[in-house]
Amino acid sequence: MVDADQTFVIVGGGLAGAKAAEALRAEGFTGRVILICDERDHPYERPPLSKGFLLGKAERDSVFVHEPAWYARNDVELHLGQSVVAIDRAAKAVRFGNDGTLVHYDKLLLATGAEPRRLDIPGTGLAGVHHLRRLAHAERLKGTLAALGRDNGHIVIAGAGWIGLEVAAAAREYGAEVTVVEPEPTPLHGVLGPELGNVFAELHAEHGVRFHFGARLTEITGRDGMVLAARTDDGEEHPAHVVLAAIGAAPRAGLAEAAGLEIADRAHGGGIAVDERLRTSDPDIFAAGDVAAFPHPLFGTRLRVEHWANALNGGPAAARAMLGRDVTYDRVPYFFSDQYDLGMEYSGWAPPGSYDQVVIRGDAGKREFIAFWVKEGRVLAGMNVNVWDVTEPIQRLIRSAAPVDTDALADPHVPLDGLGV
Incomplete structure (x- = not known):
């Protein structure tokens, strides 16, 4: 039973961690919420770093998940510039690296994200x-x-x-x-x-x-x-x-691995292995965001998804699971990109070798189209390029797992909503 005497600790100050803290309060949790960030900046969203902010079209303050005052107002204890170096599962505590402080938890969420892969070649120490x-x-x-x-x-x-x-x-x-x-x-x-x-x-x-x-x-x-x-x-x-x-990026799973938690194999992207509730091999420890590898019932495999929507939705899902709610995390993977005058959204999962045809609806030459990756008539993924307000029907097609008429799928005059039903 959740009560005011409990302490929930979140390690990782990205979107997943910040949204998990928000969800805990929104769900009525009255205990301590401790959010530990190894950066000195307040939790922020990463897509603008390669899009609007990098281009100078978005202000620095626009990247933050919450305004700084939100954390105190919602009684979230925010530790900036602090790193967690160890998890003591027997004592149910995490240890800070700067001074060795131990912080007790009743439930722990690991939202440690990923880190960029490094070039292993001469010259990487040069300025520039x-x-x-x-x-x-x-x-x-x-x-x-x-x-x-x-x-x-x-x-x-x-x-x-x-x-x-x-x-x-x-x-x-x-x-x-x-x-x-x-x-x-x-x-x-x-x-x-x-x-x-x-x-x-x-x-x-x-x-x-x-x-x-x-x-x-x-x-x-x-x-x-x-x-x-x-x-x-x-x-x-x-x-x-x-x-x-x-x-590319590698999951920051070292903390979990050192604590003896199950780690997914490289074929599934590595990361911390979790169940459909985002719970690790320790029932009091959860993981969400880029670092979590979760079983996806639609695709019949374990996925690790490094995208904004996974952090946005996974953090709150883990928070609800920590509170004992009935949670099944099975969101269709989604991401977006903006490059010059091209905007796109992608839903689903269809790596090379998993599909038998690509169906194009629209004009790929004009870069106004939807592409569908299909296997045995079933839509695995869809990407809309400069075509908008179609994410929901694309995701319904994927989630239905129903066979579709590929000629109708390619015909812009046939409503997407009428397919796969």
């Missing part, structure tokens, strides 16, 4: 080598892109995933020269497959981005501590004043 994950990274990169634009400078981006492409778009809007190095044959290959990756290759090429596919960075060269060029494994050398490593 960037990652983008935190607000401080975005502030630094924003100033750097503006300077590159003024001086006709060059940025080399390692990786043509979402972060790499969004930064490429921002860099071009500032006026910088951009080269993207990607080992796969198309951008976003692991998410969209070869069929749709070319849409983004053509979009960026039209805006002056140079792609170097089928290659990896092997060295960043410099002089006097500054970047001069980036070399690839096929012998090419690209001039560069700045290099961005955008080669």
Whole structure:
């Protein structure tokens, strides 16, 4: 029974952690809520870091989940700039790294997120080598892109995933020269497959981005501590004043692993293994957001989803589970991106090899279309590009798991709501 004597601790000051704290109070929990953040900034949302904030179109304060006064007003004990270095499951306590303080918990939520993967090549210690994950990274990169634009400078981006492409778009809007190095044959290959990756290759090429596919960075060269060029494994050398490593993110699961919690295998993205209630192998410890690998009944596998909507929805779901509510976390994965004049939303999960055809509704050449990834007539995922207000019917098609007529699916005159029923 939840009561005022209980203490719920949340480790991780991103969107998942902040929304979990909000949900606990909204659900009527009157005990202590302790939110521990290893950054000195209040909890913030990450999408603006590679979109509006990076472009200078959104103010710094707009990224925060709540205004600073919200935490005191809702009696949430916020510890900024504090790291948790250990979980003592027997004592039900977490230990701070700065002074060794132990904090007791009745329930614990791990929302530790992910961290950018590092380039393991010579030259990464040079000034001008960037990652983008935190607000401080975005502030630094924003100033750097503006300077590159003024001086006709060059940025080399390692990786043509979402972060790499969004930064490429921002860099071009500032006026910088951009080269993207990607080992796969198309951008976003692991998410969209070869069929749709070319849409983004053509979009960026039209805006002056140079792609170097089928290659990896092997060295960043410099002089006097500054970047001069980036070399690839096929012998090419690209001039560069700045290099961005955008080669993906790894779950920050070390704290959980050291505490003996079950960790998902790499085939499922790693991360902390949780059940449908977002509960770990310890019944008093939960995990949500980028770090959690949860079983998804629609796709019949364990997923780890590194997107805004998963943090937005997963944090509150974990909070309700901590309170003993009946929770089944089975949200359809969703994310969005904005690049130049292209806006898109993607729902579902369809990695290469999981589908047998891609159905296009609309005009892909004009970049106004919906793409559906289909297996045996069943929609696994859908991406709407510059077509709006269709996320709900797309997600209903995915959730229904019903076979659809692919000719009707491709016909813009057939309402989506009438399919798969």
